[in-house]
Amino acid sequence: MTRNITGQFSWNTEFxxxxxxxxxxxxxxxxxxxxxYYGGFPLTKTEIGMPIGYYYLFKTDGIFKxxxxxxxxxxxxxxxxxxxxxxxxxxxxxxxxxxxNEDKTNVGSNIPKVTWGLTNNFSFKxxxxxxxxxxxxxxxxxxxxxxxxxxxxxxxxxxxLDRWKSAENPGNGKVPRAATTDNLTTPSDWWLEDAxxxxxxxxxxxxxxxxxxxxxxSFMNSCRIxxxxxxxxxxxxxNHMPQNAPMSSSSLTPGIDYDSGYPLARTIQFGVNINx
Numbered sequence: 196m197t198r199n200i201t202g203q204f205s206w207n208t209e210f211x212x213x214x215x216x217x218x219x220x221x222x223x224x225x226x227x228x229x230x231x232y233y234g235g236f237p238l239t240k241t242e243i244g245m246p247i248g249y250y251y252l253f254k255t256d257g258i259f260k261x262x263x264x265x266x267x268x269x270x271x272x273x274x275x276x277x278x279x280x281x282x283x284x285x286x287x288x289x290x291x292x293x294x295x296n297e298d299k300t301n302v303g304s305n306i307p308k309v310t311w312g313l314t315n316n317f318s319f320k321x322x323x324x325x326x327x328x329x330x331x332x333x334x335x336x337x338x339x340x341x342x343x344x345x346x347x348x349x350x351x352x353x354x355x356l357d358r359w360k361s362a363e364n365p366g367n368g369k370v371p372r373a374a375t376t377d378n379l380t381t382p383s384d385w386w387l388e389d390a391x392x393x394x395x396x397x398x399x400x401x402x403x404x405x406x407x408x409x410x411x412x413s414f415m416n417s418c419r420i421x422x423x424x425x426x427x428x429x430x431x432x433x434n435h436m437p438q439n440a441p442m443s444s445s446s447l448t449p450g451i452d453y454d455s456g457y458p459l460a461r462t463i464q465f466g467v468n469i470n471x
Contacts, residue, residue: 253383254286261362274377281359281372302384307334330393392431425462
């Protein structure tokens with residue numbers, strides 16, 4: 196805590212930061228790794244010497260741009276050995292010239308390495324203002340909705356605007372064609388989202404009536420008028436549906452976001468505290 200300004204006008208700051216690093220030391224009697232599944236797909240892996248529950252997926256290498264790219268690099272497809280332009284291309288991690296389960300690797304974790312919180316408190320002649328912020332600078336989230344919107348809910352998310360449409364209109368070179376194929380539903384780092392954020396979580400403003408006013412009457416000892424607002428603002432890079440605010444509710448399972456269709460509610464409160 197720091198006292199930045201003291202006196203009739205005061206300002207103090209509270210700041211906290213935490214660092215997290217985890218390594219699995221032991222697993223069962225034989226040390227066998229643990230694979231985490233969702234919907235029949237292996238998504239996470241826990242093994243000795245690695246962080247718990249890291250994402251165990253294929254790494255992507257953009258998309259097949261055209262027919263020539265498909266012909267030359269057809270082995271860089273996983274689910275379909277006759278890839279089509281606009282399909283996802285995968286990285287050959289072990290260098291054997293084909294894409295198979297041996298190419299799955301550690302592509303990140305949903306456990307943030309750093310979290311922080313910051314509170315600024317101001318006061319002046321009975322007026323008090325408090326602003327609380329927090330954030331996570333480096334975290335990832337597995338967006339299952341990328342699979343779900345492709346299979347059954349249509350291309351409703353904003354990133355589909357940058358999809359591959361043709362060799363002449365390849366989009367941003369990362370978003371595949373809009374098609375229900377196994378190529379799109381193979382778990383890979385294309386499903387991962389940047390879950391880092393910072394937000395203004397809460398603002399409190401209050402005014403305590405001065406003693407000079409309290410002394411002029413006899414039925415109140417003190418009176419404080421206050422207002423607060425929660426979930427004020429959030430900045431993130433997460434791919435939400437265009438109509439939704441960037442404050443998604445937490446996932447039902449840690450590290451997996453099923454839809455992120457509902458923003459956190461912004462709450463405003465007013466009140467009066469009176470002591471008789």
